[in-house]
Amino acid sequence: MSDLAGRLDRCSINTATLGYQLPIGQTIEAVARAGFGAIAPWRRELEGESARLVSRRIRDAGLTVSGYCRSTYIPAASDTEFAENIEDNRRAIDDAAELGAACFVMVVGGLPQGSKDLADARRQVRDGIARLLEHAGAQNVPLAIEPLHPMYAADRACINTLRQALDLCDALDPSQTGTVGVAVDLYHVWWDPDLKTQILRAGHSKRLLGFHLCDWLVPTNDMLLDRGMMGDGVIDIHGVRRHIEASGYAGRLEVEIFSRDNWWKRPATEVLEVCAQRLQTVC
Numbered sequence: 001m002s003d004l005a006g007r008l009d010r011c012s013i014n015t016a017t018l019g020y021q022l023p024i025g026q027t028i029e030a031v032a033r034a035g036f037g038a039i040a041p042w043r044r045e046l047e048g049e050s051a052r053l054v055s056r057r058i059r060d061a062g063l064t065v066s067g068y069c070r071s072t073y074i075p076a077a078s079d080t081e082f083a084e085n086i087e088d089n090r091r092a093i094d095d096a097a098e099l100g101a102a103c104f105v106m107v108v109g110g111l112p113q114g115s116k117d118l119a120d121a122r123r124q125v126r127d128g129i130a131r132l133l134e135h136a137g138a139q140n141v142p143l144a145i146e147p148l149h150p151m152y153a154a155d156r157a158c159i160n161t162l163r164q165a166l167d168l169c170d171a172l173d174p175s176q177t178g179t180v181g182v183a184v185d186l187y188h189v190w191w192d193p194d195l196k197t198q199i200l201r202a203g204h205s206k207r208l209l210g211f212h213l214c215d216w217l218v219p220t221n222d223m224l225l226d227r228g229m230m231g232d233g234v235i236d237i238h239g240v241r242r243h244i245e246a247s248g249y250a251g252r253l254e255v256e257i258f259s260r261d262n263w264w265k266r267p268a269t270e271v272l273e274v275c276a277q278r279l280q281t282v283c
């Protein structure tokens with residue numbers, strides 16, 4: 001397997017890792033200065049900014065965009081709200097195109113308020129993504145469906161395994177145009193007994209669009225905001241990366257760590273330094 005020592009150019013920083021402490025311009029500079037090859041910004045960081053100018057700053061810093069985070073949740077309690085969610089995602093895809101993002105990350109949403117109908121939420125997700133495909137194709141922005149750990153099925157994403165996400169891709173895009181695929185986030189899928197098979201399946205069908213790294217801490221103190229730095233938890237990151245590489249994935253290795261009580265309290269330069277060190281030693 002390839003060695004990541006001296007290859008931070010293959011690695012990306014998802015800006016959530018830095019806890020949104022800095023304005024996007026400073027974040028871009030810090031990520032570039034630390035030697036990374038790419039960045040994955042969030043929509044909240046582009047609010048009130050020109051996507052074109054942010055895009056230029058990213059290029060000028062020598063970075064590419066490994067992904068743009070993330071979709072508005074699709075399932076809704078009414079047709080009007082559903083249509084608004086689709087429209088919102090269309091606009092975000094336009095920004096992703098402006099940024100030259102390698103993919104637009106789809107965190108698809110869970111149950112609409114008051115609903116217990118998970119099957120209906122999943123049907124809405126399928127219909128919603130189907131409505132976005134043409135636009136995403138025209139804008140040349142692949143949609144990366146990110147399966148989330150099942151503990152988020154109610155409120156964040158009702159797509160919960162890689163197999164489920166890939167089945168959805170096959171249904172939406174049987175001829176494998178590359179317009180829709182998956183993002184593999186270690187935090188969400190590391191436990192899955194089917195992980196290796198599904199990673200290879202994603203690679204062979206050209207649907208592997210993103211690879212997000214962090215670690216699973218024991219104990220985990222918060223469902224959302226207690227992700228670990230690579231090497232501090234129990235995920236066999238090196239082992240999973242072997243499957244990712246065997247699948248033919250040529251995209252970036254993107255660090256994505258939500259850590260309210262630890263990493264978000266540290267200066268960005270320190271966090272980036274530790275990310276760089278861990279990527280080159282334990283990943």
Ligand code: ZN
Binds near residue numbers: 146185256
């Ligand atoms: Zn992710």
